[in-house]
Amino acid sequence: MTSTLALLLALQVAEPQAGAVPAVEDQAEPTGRSGPAATSAGGDIVVTARRRTETVQKVPIAISVIGGTALAETGTYNVNRLTQLQPTLQFYSTNPRNSAANIRGLGAPFGLTNDGIEQGVGIYVDQVYYSRIASATFDFTDTERMEVLRGPQGTLYGKNTTAGAINVTTRKPSFTPEARVELTGGNLDFFQGKASVSGPLVDDKVAIRLSTSITTRRGTIYNVRQDEYQNSQDNLSLRSQILWKASPSLDLTLFADYNRQNPNCCVQYYARTGATQRPVIRQYAALAAAQGYVVPSTNAFDRVTDVDTDLRARQELGGLSLLANWDLGGATLTSVSAWRFWNWNPSNDRDFIGLPVTTVSANPSQQRQVSQELRIASNGDREIDYVGGLFYFRQTIDTQGLQVQGPAASAFLLNPTSTAGRNSATLNGLTARNTIGFVNTSAAVFGKLTWHADERLSISPGLRVNYDKKDGSYVSVVTNGTGSTNLTADQRGVLAPQSYRPQFDNWNVSGDLTVAYDITDDVHYYATYARSYKSGGINLSGLPNDRLGNPALSVAQVKPEKVNHFELGLKTQFADRRATVNFAGFWTEIEDYQATVTNNQVGVLRGYLANAGKVRTRGLEIDSAFRPVDRLNLYANAAFTDAKYVRFVDAPCPPELSGGTALTAGQQPAAAGTPGPSPDNCDISGQWLPGVSKWAFSYGAEYGVPAQVAGLEGRFYFGYDGSYRSKYSSNPSRSAYTDIKGYALSNFRLGFRAERSWNAFLWLRNAFNKDYYELLATQSGSTGLIVGQPGDPRTYGLTVSRSF
Template sequence: MSLTLALLLAGQIAAGQQTPPDQTAGPQDPAPPAEQGRLGTAQQGGGDIVVTARRRNETVQSVPIAISVIGGTALAETGAYNVSRLTQLQPTLQFYSTNPRNSAANIRGLGAPFGLTNDGIEQGVGIYVDQVYYSRIASATFDFTDTERIEILRGPQGTLYGKNTTAGAINISTRAPSFTPEGRVELTGGNLDFFQGKASISGPLVDDLVAMRLSASVTTRRGTIYNVRQDEWQNSQDNVGVKSQILWHATPTLDLTLSGDYNRQNPNCCVQYYARTGATQRPLNRQYAALAAAQGYAVPSTNAFDRLTDVDTDLRARQELGGLSLLANWDIGGAAITSVSAWRFWHWDPSNDRDFIGLPITTVSANPSQQSQVSQELRIASTGERRLDYVAGLFYFWQSIDTQGLQVQGPAASAFLLNPTSAGGRNPATLDGLTSRNTIGFKNTSAALFGKLTWHATDRLSISPGLRLNYDKKDGSYVSVVTNGTNTPLTADQRGVLAPQSYQPSFDNWNVSGDITVAYDVTPDVHYYATYARSYKSGGINLSGLPLDRNNNPILESARIDPEKVNHFELGLKTQFADRRATVNVAAFWTEIEDYQATVTNNQVGVLRGYLANAGKVRTRGIEIDSAFRPTSRLNLYANGAFTDAKYVRFVDAPCPPELAGGTALQPGQTPAPAGTPGASPDNCNISGQWLPGISRWAFSYGAEYDLPATVAGVEGAFYLGYDGSYRSKFSSNPSRSAYTDVNGYSLSNFRLGFKAPNSWNVFAWLRNAFDHDYYELLATQSGSTGLIVGQPGDPRTYGLTVSKSF
């Protein structure tokens, strides 16, 4: 935090300057506080929303970026208390998670590879909390507490939000310390034993000099899946979070904010279980139905929405995360200097059942991990009205990850993973006790120089070029030691399931990213813009084990992953009319990525993780419409929609989908067996032209709220009825699209009814997934091409009551 402290000393020298600290130029009359709590791109048709998308205060309608803003009140009323729940409000945001570590946030279908997490690469959607970069989406799975607003920026943002924000950024701002004493309390109870409590308090410690804000949250909920074997509910919630901030007006021109936070999550989570089966190319006696019958095994239910499982490994998804940051804003007259110094940690302690059923096939599967990061950003930005605005800065980032993986096979592994007619397959001792201990290390260093100019060529026309020079270096180590239950040399059968590996991959390179935006204001309420961006997502290294060749040796050439190279084009129109009671914003985009980083499924018998590979080229294109209307002072409406066409343009050597996998090796001149028919399987498949996983072609969010003024117990306010709906069309849930893993489209409806008084009470009953729609969040395959498809159902209908009080 040395740069921030240096700013403090410099500010004290300049203490004679009496200009009040104002780090960025912006509107003089932002929307009043009562307006900052609504939902939508433009406050549902009224008022101005002030955002910091370009590292300065501007109204959302004047920023030539496709951006959506969700205020703190909307987060509370819609139940969007973490990143995953934002997807019901923002159609072009996708979030998928099998547990906190294996989470991915995508925008317009891009960002992170779909599938199990690999620490050797980075996300393409930048997560920022109070200007601090969060290097892993897992470290941003905390519950929102005391949040003022969330800005979702769509499209490459690498110039100002570097560290690989090739798909977009999620910019979270919490409420700052206040010199006026204030407090907030929010209590929620619901079915499934749901309880959530949030509280914050703020006020001066030293009049007009030092202020503090303290906030805390607690969330608990019974699980939604019942384990009949362990007699307990699973996929529960158990979260605790605290945050403190101290704001110091060090001098008339210098503000410093010291922040610290800690979050602990310890749910009985996370289970995926039987959804369906599909035929593969394995011999019939080695597919799921025959294997389960031979063991005398049957799942508790073949209907996943009975929400029953019998997995026999204890589940755990414990994580601790937190950190410290020091933010300095120094007004130097005509410009402002900002320093953001931060240290963060994330500790992960899991336990999974990766065979997904109640047989002791894989009895232990866990990868505890300890991660820490240090980052330093230093920016200078022009202030006031001028012909040429600028932002320039330096960024440094360092990250360390240590992981201790453990996988143990159980007594049912031999019959399930080996040929049941072979000597090894008939002997439970062949694989029982087979253990892989993986020691994984990772060091990641990045540095950047960036800048963006905005030339106001006329009162209506502006041209904004940006440039970023970035250096990345990654060093890793992967050592897998495999032992059997008898401490003897491994047999061929054992090496085919868990093979020893040891390799030390590395990657480093320089790259230059750039963008240019031309914006034209037809009127004060009609804005056009056009953007071209050439950006990069850093290359990476495989740290989940490498695929094996036919001799069960790791393929070392796959240890390093090339950078993604992105070409992005976007046209946008932002409009307000009817006395600014109506807002309609449209964005059309076309993005092409060379060497797309994909997580692909490893179809080897006992390998539970995917690995990384470069697809030749992918393309995503589409159109988005965000609209909000306030026809009367009582009625607010919003409707957002997105059409996204995302596909592999060229991926000729991809792993095959399950219906074309699991068979015997294809010999020269031999024809592969038909899909789902036992026989020979191709080594790889050409999936060019297929959908990218995890992306719905059509997605919508829509809603309304009607207020009726009333006075209750002497408190003036309004009764209100609100509705929020969302729809997503079918999407692929496998890197290589399969008929078995397509997730059908679904729609969700949420209602709320309550009474609220401005800056005082808000009491409302809520109903989410009101029609109890059955839907999957994702589907996946069991390892080894058995044909078992497992799923993760979304939440059933939930209901409850929320009471909040501001004072």
């Protein structure tokens, strides 16, 4: 049986959409209508999570699988939308470059972009590692399935997967001619068009697949100053594949893709204010009043702003890769060669308001990467299965930063009662030009064995030896309004010139051990221990100055994270495989967690990237799917995640404990939100990790009724998908001002599917028009301004697709 939905059922039966990990086997179902095989002949979902073909219920990993049909029908066309289907996945993005994907609360430092460190959630497309998290903001194009692997995957996927991996598989070229077209229209001038075509070029030897996707949407935020909508969408994706079956045992696939985004994006704006320890005259309300400034609305969900800098978030991403598989009989040799590029051309308003405080904030960047992986994996059933390989990766990044202060900067950033603060020329035209270079080289050897001790017991050890070398260069040249590099202390306090060349190199060894036991054919147990590392790095966003005004070179390097992970899992099917319930319990501890910190011992004047002491995340997950009758499918997924700092004694203070005068001998800090002395740093041991909810759920149902329309056999269906996330912190150090309260979202769809041809459905997302924030952040300088990024309002539309 074949199917495009790698979830529960093939097409003719109403499919459970979104987030349901397991498959409910049904051998009687007909072939899927729009894609290559996603299930085996017995109806089990086939995945490649361990770099070999296995059924999802038997692979001893906490894994969620979502097929291409489910992605389309739930409107899940990028990773951000995937979070509504996957309770343990978090994705936060203030713009494509400043994005982070986390699993179980781990992955990347919250709210910080620094090219000198790695992500902790790896993104792989057709076995190629995408080193830029910006790739996660692009539309999924011609996707067969997505696998979300939870927990460390370092043995087979490498140093960038200490929290998990997102493994995307696109549809392959077909030797049977086929084509697909999907058109969607909705409110907010939303349009999305997808198309693909595939067929043979040379008999049964060469086949090609071409696909494209276009997405446009009007912005959701209206700028009253610039008279335009912002936070729009404007995406283009092109993808091609050529498959050559060179011999019965050798096939090669050449991939090429190009993706372009050019939205009027990304604005964050006034959400609320909160008192800090700054003098009252230097907090937001007084600073704004002194310049006669009033925001268009103090209710962020009025969705209006007046930021005065043009916004841009243009990026181009693409590359070439060659995948070769050579069947040697007892084993298959696989080679994955890839070259990729990423070009980033932004423009931001970093004061978040309509005053000309920072008039230019842009960090154009260009990245190139090459990678080569060579693997060998055993074929067939044998007492010992194995996967082994070599991996090489090289990345270069060049960034040209530019920041310019405007005529309102002096009054807003300096003491307004001082001579410098009263003189707009002090900071007007102050400019920093940053030249940043980075070279990242990595190589690894890895292997994993599976010993089938008997028919039910298997033991799987894995090992990876990794070498990393990173070389960087950071040069910031600062000039005043007259173009001179002769700066005053006030000017240097706002934009400090710096020059340094950090380096890092390190060997590390990762390993894991999994014991799996098939209690019955439908009940599977596993236990895993993993020791993983996330590569160390270098600070490439500027260093703190010491008390003498020199860069604190002692903190130019960041040590590797050391991860200890324990997990127990139980995968079950019952009721003639009409019900599937899977459980996972985990406990993960990380030493030398990479975070934004302050440290009084080196006289830090601002935050930077360094190592916190220790963090811990633990929790329970349940994934379930049910098919009580042929017409009805249900799913419910739940995650309890308790993620906190175990030891973080020199963390940056939250806004209510910052911005005041320096402590002197014998002084105590002022009370939170009260002007006076501020602590140099704060001990936040025991506090929540940012960005992760303690409770998260996704749930849904679909009911179908057989029908005939215009001579087409098919069925009408009604579907619902819901999600809930409890309160979470949106600041590295938890603050009363930046907690985001819990919210629930509901999506509906109503449509008709005809076997192997038409699918048309109406959709309604955020049906009850829930007001919620995706994130909250503080304005720099401890002014007390809190800015927000609201989630999408209610949207609705129609999708029509046709398969030929």
